[in-house]
Amino acid sequence: MKGPELSPRLRMVGELVPSGVRLADVGTDHAYLPAALILEGKIPFAVAADLRRGPLERARATVRAYGLTRSMAFRLCNGLSGIHPDEVDAVAIAGMGGETIAAILSAAPWVRERDVPLILQPMSSFPDLRKWLQANGFVIQEEQLAREGKNIYTALLVRAGEMEPLSPAELWAGRNRADPLRGAWLDRWLARTLRALEGMAQAQGKDVLSRKLELEEVRRGLADMKKEWEQWQA
Ligand SMILES: C[S@@+](CC[C@H](N)C(=O)[O-])C[C@H]1O[C@@H](n2cnc3c(N)ncnc32)[C@H](O)[C@@H]1O
Structure with missing residues (x-):
């Protein structure tokens, strides 16, 4: 059946x-x-x-x-x-x-x-x-x-x-691989990170600053993975 x-x-x-x-x-x-x-x-x-x-x-x-x-x-x-x-x-x-x-x-x-x-x-x-x-x-x-x-x-x-x-970016998006869907998956995480950073742009305080630094590290890691993924697709 x-x-x-x-x-x-x-x-x-x-x-x-x-x-x-x-x-x-x-x-x-x-x-x-x-x-x-x-x-x-x-x-x-x-x-x-x-x-x-x-x-x-x-x-x-x-x-x-x-x-x-x-x-x-x-x-x-x-x-x-x-x-x-x-x-x-x-x-x-x-x-x-x-x-x-x-x-x-x-x-x-x-x-x-x-x-x-x-x-x-x-x-x-x-x-x-x-x-x-x-x-x-x-x-x-x-x-x-x-x-x-x-x-x-x-x-x-x-x-x-x-x-x-796992690096901070890998905690969010998993380890990089050549999967054809991976580019779109990384784009979503990049967009989410940017939105979060924009949302915090005006905020002040010690906690906010450390959260911003964390998010910035995640964003850089995601961008590096995206570049690496693009090279694998070439
Ligand atoms: C969105 S459905 C997912 C159904 C199916 N596994 C799928 O992926 O399509 C989530 C199900 O998990 C059950 N659930 C939520 N928490 C649970 C728990 N702690 N233990 C067992 N079942 C749970 C809910 O009752 C619901 O039926």
């Missing part, structure tokens, strides 16, 4: 999921991601978890519609709190703020102790999430970009390990 059509964002997340794993999909909502991966034969089993009843009911409806009741379990829980480490081999957390993702991982130290592959797709607070990963014994192995309408999304494949420290 053909599975649910995944949006480019969720397709990117699915591509980072290792084949053959039992997947925990945290914040599953409709459970489109695990349903599609099971129907494609990429994974054999998933635990679909959500904090709220409504989304979990939608997940159950998807699973019934595609006849997947034997291949999926459901958990009404906060983050990974209702999932036993022995039940899953990989964890996906997509469509949530970076700070929420960090809080979920922080409450489940077993994912680092067992070196569980993590597929993370933050929607905001990117520097906070990358900073947290760096400080808490994780390494970003791979980062992908996907365009959906006017938006560009990122997804990270993360494992336990030591990460070479």
Whole structure:
């Protein structure tokens, strides 16, 4: 049976999921991601978890519609709190703020102790999430970009390990790579940094000054990455 059509964002997340794993999909909502991966034969089993009843009911409806009741379990829980480490081999957390993702991982130290592959797709607070990963014994192995309408999304494949420290600009935009979408991704971050700097132009005070210096360093780093990316495209 053909599975649910995944949006480019969720397709990117699915591509980072290792084949053959039992997947925990945290914040599953409709459970489109695990349903599609099971129907494609990429994974054999998933635990679909959500904090709220409504989304979990939608997940159950998807699973019934595609006849997947034997291949999926459901958990009404906060983050990974209702999932036993022995039940899953990989964890996906997509469509949530970076700070929420960090809080979920922080409450489940077993994912680092067992070196569980993590597929993370933050929607905001990117520097906070990358900073947290760096400080808490994780390494970003791979980062992908996907365009959906006017938006560009990122997804990270993360494992336990030591990460070479990220520069301030890399905390915002990830490490540079030759991805064709990377130029537009860097432009967005550059525009955001410039807007923030313009917004602070008239502000005074010690804290403001140090924030301005930080942002200026980020802007320079982003501009350097953009130049490097352009050279790779030539
Ligand atoms: C925007 S939806 C994303 C759905 C799907 N993962 C995707 O990427 O399309 C976010 C979902 O995460 C759930 N959620 C938010 N915080 C959560 C938490 N701490 N633990 C589990 N689920 C959570 C929400 O209830 C909601 O269903």
